[in-house]
Amino acid sequence: MSIDLSQFIPTFLEESFEGIELMEASLLTLEQGDAETINAIFRAAHSVKGGAGTFGFNHVTEFTHLVETLLDEMRDGRRDISQKDIEILLNAVDCMRILIEAIRDESTYDESKIAATSKLLAATLNDRSPSDERIDEDIHESSIENLSEEAATTDLEPGLQRWSISFIPEHHLVQTGNDPLLLLNALRELGEMSVLANCNSIPSLTEFDGTELYISWNIILLTAVGKEDIAEVFEWVEDDCQLIISKDEQIDKQSLEITEMTNNVLSESVKEAESPASKIVENTGAENPKVASHAQAHKPKVESSSIRVGVDKVDSLINLVGELVITQSMLSELGNDFDTSKVERLNAGLEQLLQNTKELQESVMRIRMLPISFAFNRFPRLIHDLSKKMDKEIELLISGEQTELDKSVMEQIGDPLVHLVRNAVDHGIEATDVRVANGKPEKGTVSLDAYHQGGSIVIEIKDDGGGIDREAVLAKAKERGLIDESSSLNDAQVYDLLFEPGFSTAKEVSDISGRGVGMDVVKRNIQSLGGRIQIESELGLGSTFKVFLPLTLAILDGQLIKVGREVYIIPLITIVESLQTQESLINRTSGGMVLYRLREDNVPVIPIYKLFNIPAENKEIKNSLLVVVEADGQKVGLMVDDLLAQQQVVVKSLNDNYQQVEGISGATILGDGSVAMILDVPSMITMALKVAKTQQETHIMTEEAMH
Amino acid sequence: MDIQTLANEIPVQGEYALEGIDFISTGEQYLTFSLGQEQYAVNILSVEEIRSWEQPTHIPNAPKFVKGVINMRGIIVPIIDLRLKFGIGDAKYSKTTVVVVLTAQHMTKSRTMGFVVDAVSDVLNAEQDDIKAAPAFGGNLAQHYIEGIVNVDENVVTLLNVNALQVIAKQKANS
Numbered sequence: 001m002s003i004d005l006s007q008f009i010p011t012f013l014e015e016s017f018e019g020i021e022l023m024e025a026s027l028l029t030l031e032q033g034d035a036e037t038i039n040a041i042f043r044a045a046h047s048v049k050g051g052a053g054t055f056g057f058n059h060v061t062e063f064t065h066l067v068e069t070l071l072d073e074m075r076d077g078r079r080d081i082s083q084k085d086i087e088i089l090l091n092a093v094d095c096m097r098i099l100i101e102a103i104r105d106e107s108t109y110d111e112s113k114i115a116a117t118s119k120l121l122a123a124t125l126n127d128r129s130p131s132d133e134r135i136d137e138d139i140h141e142s143s144i145e146n147l148s149e150e151a152a153t154t155d156l157e158p159g160l161q162r163w164s165i166s167f168i169p170e171h172h173l174v175q176t177g178n179d180p181l182l183l184l185n186a187l188r189e190l191g192e193m194s195v196l197a198n199c200n201s202i203p204s205l206t207e208f209d210g211t212e213l214y215i216s217w218n219i220i221l222l223t224a225v226g227k228e229d230i231a232e233v234f235e236w237v238e239d240d241c242q243l244i245i246s247k248d249e250q251i252d253k254q255s256l257e258i259t260e261m262t263n264n265v266l267s268e269s270v271k272e273a274e275s276p277a278s279k280i281v282e283n284t285g286a287e288n289p290k291v292a293s294h295a296q297a298h299k300p301k302v303e304s305s306s307i308r309v310g311v312d313k314v315d316s317l318i319n320l321v322g323e324l325v326i327t328q329s330m331l332s333e334l335g336n337d338f339d340t341s342k343v344e345r346l347n348a349g350l351e352q353l354l355q356n357t358k359e360l361q362e363s364v365m366r367i368r369m370l371p372i373s374f375a376f377n378r379f380p381r382l383i384h385d386l387s388k389k390m391d392k393e394i395e396l397l398i399s400g401e402q403t404e405l406d407k408s409v410m411e412q413i414g415d416p417l418v419h420l421v422r423n424a425v426d427h428g429i430e431a432t433d434v435r436v437a438n439g440k441p442e443k444g445t446v447s448l449d450a451y452h453q454g455g456s457i458v459i460e461i462k463d464d465g466g467g468i469d470r471e472a473v474l475a476k477a478k479e480r481g482l483i484d485e486s487s488s489l490n491d492a493q494v495y496d497l498l499f500e501p502g503f504s505t506a507k508e509v510s511d512i513s514g515r516g517v518g519m520d521v522v523k524r525n526i527q528s529l530g531g532r533i534q535i536e537s538e539l540g541l542g543s544t545f546k547v548f549l550p551l552t553l554a555i556l557d558g559q560l561i562k563v564g565r566e567v568y569i570i571p572l573i574t575i576v577e578s579l580q581t582q583e584s585l586i587n588r589t590s591g592g593m594v595l596y597r598l599r600e601d602n603v604p605v606i607p608i609y610k611l612f613n614i615p616a617e618n619k620e621i622k623n624s625l626l627v628v629v630e631a632d633g634q635k636v637g638l639m640v641d642d643l644l645a646q647q648q649v650v651v652k653s654l655n656d657n658y659q660q661v662e663g664i665s666g667a668t669i670l671g672d673g674s675v676a677m678i679l680d681v682p683s684m685i686t687m688a689l690k691v692a693k694t695q696q697e698t699h700i701m702t703e704e705a706m707h
Numbered sequence: 708m709d710i711q712t713l714a715n716e717i718p719v720q721g722e723y724a725l726e727g728i729d730f731i732s733t734g735e736q737y738l739t740f741s742l743g744q745e746q747y748a749v750n751i752l753s754v755e756e757i758r759s760w761e762q763p764t765h766i767p768n769a770p771k772f773v774k775g776v777i778n779m780r781g782i783i784v785p786i787i788d789l790r791l792k793f794g795i796g797d798a799k800y801s802k803t804t805v806v807v808v809l810t811a812q813h814m815t816k817s818r819t820m821g822f823v824v825d826a827v828s829d830v831l832n833a834e835q836d837d838i839k840a841a842p843a844f845g846g847n848l849a850q851h852y853i854e855g856i857v858n859v860d861e862n863v864v865t866l867l868n869v870n871a872l873q874v875i876a877k878q879k880a881n882s
Contacts, residue, residue, distance in 0.1 A: 566764070566765055613767070614765060652782075652783045654766075654776070654783060656816075657782070657784055657785055657820055658783075658785040658820075659875060661766055661768070661769070662767075663767055664767060667783045669783075674764060675764040675778050675783060676764065677764065677767070
């Protein structure tokens with residue numbers, strides 16, 4: 001009976017990443033004497049180590065063991081928590097992440113970095129506790145941790161005696177109902193104890209019998225009680241084992257032997273890696289990194305991800321499904337013998353069904369929602385590192401981290417946010433002396449906030465730095481020829497220039513930011529999520545970057561429209577208004593361009609049938625229906641044949657089985673089972689611009705030809 | 708090695724005992740279908756289902772042979788008219804027009820597409836030796852679509868490469 005451990009590896013990875021994140025977050029807040037936090041960090045490290053051991057990722061176990069030892073010393077108060085140590089630990093956490101990521105991606109990692117950090121850790125350990133030297137030498141044998149430590153303690157307290165116990169049970173010991181673990185625990189109560197499990201006699205997998213015990217133990221017990229008391233512990237198993245209890249004088253020699261033995265055991269255990277003994281060894285409480293083979297871990301890369309869902313969300317789902325079932329049975333009963341007198345009840349039932357479905361949909365969507373703290377969590381560390389690197393004192397304020405956001409949006413917004421925060425620190429916050437000179441507090445503040453506004457979520461990245469120098473941006477834009485010398489722009493337009501590719505006002509390029517690469521990518525990423533970004537800034541007081549994102553990508557509110565025979569969906573969020581055109585407001589300018597006067601705006605009209613080359617009922621702008629939409633600050637009027645219902649639609653990708661289609665962001669399935677395309681307004685505008693450009697070019701060519 | 712001896716060595720008991728079997732062959736099975744007067748075939752393992760023609764939803768500015776998309780149990784599946792794509796026969800749609808839905812692996816992900824054909828004919832067993840290279844004199848059909856040709860009685864069946872079929876040329880800019 002062997003369990004395929006590899007099926008649990010994804011869980012291990014996920015938990016490890018969570019552990020690592022927790023360690024990182026806690027380390028940043030760690031203060032002297034904060035027992036709870038250090039315990040939390042220690043536990044996280046321990047879980048990672050334990051998990052890694054179970055799955056045979058020995059390099060992780062080895063490395064984490066060092067971290068754990070250092071943490072253990074801090075926890076026991078044997079070591080002061082210094083800033084330097086925290087830096088080292090943060091560094092070590094990074095290494096752990098690299099190691100785990102390498103396991104996840106089945107890729108290689110930079111071993112030199114890991115080795116350097118291990119050395120640093122080992123040096124730190126040596127530094128303050130020379131008596132623990134042996135640990136550092138045999139650092140990769142986690143199972144002897146206690147043993148060596150004990151053995152190294154040369155000064156015995158008076159009255160205590162060191163006993164060496166060799167406990168070699170018969171194979172059938174566990175069948176008699178005895179549990180060696182209980183025995184060992186009983187021994188532990190007598191005094192301080194170190195245990196070494198000897199797995200030499202574990203047979204190969206084919207001969208292995210799960211009901212037999214193949215392990216023997218060497219125990220060093222530091223206790224005040226006599227031999228009889230120790231023997232009493234083993235009273236019940238006396239006949240089923242070989243037991244040697246001896247007073248231990250030559251401790252050093254002994255422990256060295258044991259160390260050697262451990263080495264053998266470990267190297268052999270790697271050879272016998274297929275043995276399922278890991279379970280048993282674990283039971284003894286010894287951290288023996290004994291495992292299922294590495295080969296098992298080499299499964300194809302796991303791509304599916306998982307979400308942790310609160311029980312309350314699942315419960316509400318179950319409730320709703322229950323209601324749905326009731327409604328269904330009511331309706332089917334109604335359908336059994338239906339006549340016109342029951343129409344009213346039918347309608348009521350359908351109404352209820354609608355309600356149930358809506359609620360169910362909302363609940364299901366809520367499952368995909370995660371608090372934005374998942375995306376915010378990485379920032380304390382980022383700020384910590386950046387402020388060190390830039391020598392700026394920076395405080396990070398995070399609020400609204402409970403605001404919920406769709407998981408897929410969350411995953412894609414992480415990098416743009418990092419970029420914005422880096423920018424805020426690098427370009428936003430001034431150097432300390434400048435701040436003081438300007439009468440600002442030395443410590444700069446970067447605040448992150450998230451909140452809901454209408455149907456979207458707003459993420460604010462705010463700094464109290466120097467703000468954006470409007471004139472500098474303008475000058476730079478003129479220098480680069482992005483705008484004319486004469487053009488006058490409002491603030492929003494000026495700030496928009498920052499998103500031009502390659503645009504940077506930083507005088508010096510640092511390795512953090514300033515190369516001008518990125519803001520355009522940030523904007524593109526946000527737009528591809530159906531969001532937008534807005535900048536507010538005041539020179540000398542700071543800037544605020546506001547990122548507006550849709551709550552979810554999976555469902556959108558849409559306006560169904562009809563052009564010819566086709567039904568399309570316009571995302572409701574882009575629609576400014578829908579209107580019936582009046583002839584007096586239609587203007588034709590610059591060679592056939594149609595503008596519609598909407599109050600003081602002139603809105604270009606794009607007939608959908610022309611853009612998509614499809615037949616339409618109505619090709620005249622006069623008295624037609626116009627849906628005015630807005631994207632990237634540009635308003636256009638889409639000419640449609642008919643306005644149909646408004647409804648929520650589930651977005652399905654066309655990419656999966658087909659390819660990206662210009663002007664279309666996806667498809668959805670309507671109530672009658674047919675497919676309808678969802679219009680991508682920004683892309684439609686680009687399309688229309690392209691069409692106009694080709695027309696102009698052809699015209700210029702014919703113009704030239706005429707000369 | 709003799710396939711029958713091989714089959715006898717496979718330890719299977721009961722009703723599935725492989726005695727006197729004739730369905731094991733070293734070759735692959737192909738689903739054959741007709742386009743106009745011509746016979747074509749695709750590997751049967753890539754066939755998802757065979758459905759009757761229904762009017763799909765038009766994709767704006769798509770190539771002519773892309774008829775649109777349909778909803779197949781919640782999945783959006785594009786429909787390609789092979790007759791238009793290959794320029795064979797008449798692209799008429801009747802109740803007997805058939806759509807063969809094919810799935811193929813592209814890199815890491817699989818793609819599902821429906822192909823309109825005139826009729827589905829048969830399942831063909833083709834040993835590797837039976838598959839011959841198609842002569843390059845070629846009709847309209849580009850060589851990369853063709854895996855080979857197989858003689859069936861007096862007729863010739865062209866084996867098609869599903870992966871190649873599913874590649875749609877980059878969408879042309881609207882002009």
